Amino acid sequence: MTPNEYQRKAMRTATGKCYDATNAALGIAGEAGEVADEVKKFTFQGHDWNPSRVVExxxxxxxxxxxxxxxxxxxxxxxxxxxxxxxxxxxxxxxxNEASVNRSE
Known part of the structure; x- marks a missing residue:
């Protein structure tokens, strides 16, 4: 599947109130937080590493x-x-590291 095919198929489920920039931005942040939470649970709380949950x-x-x-x-x-x-x-x-410190942008 190409990225554009994914986008087209995924957007079949974006309807109504969810089709909004605020929802998109908060959704990105929230779901990224869930990725981080999986890493936190493994690193600091003794949970088993669950790659399938991270992929989800x-x-x-x-x-x-x-x-x-x-x-x-x-x-x-x-x-x-x-x-x-x-x-x-x-x-x-x-x-x-050197390129990062000295980059022009």
């Missing part, structure tokens, strides 16, 4: 990212491509 939460993050992109009328592939272009500008030779 990443899917929820992705749904809200697709929603925000849709609200902005941009395909998810465009969001991905512009991010890669930004990373290539910042770190043309790959990430390093």
């Amino acid at each position: 939460e990443l899917g929820d993050v992705l749904w809200y990212v697709a929603l925000m992109a849709d609200l902005l009328n941009v395909p998810l592939e465009y969001v991905m491509q512009t991010n890669i272009e930004k990373l290539e500008r910042r770190y043309p030779d790959g990430f390093s």
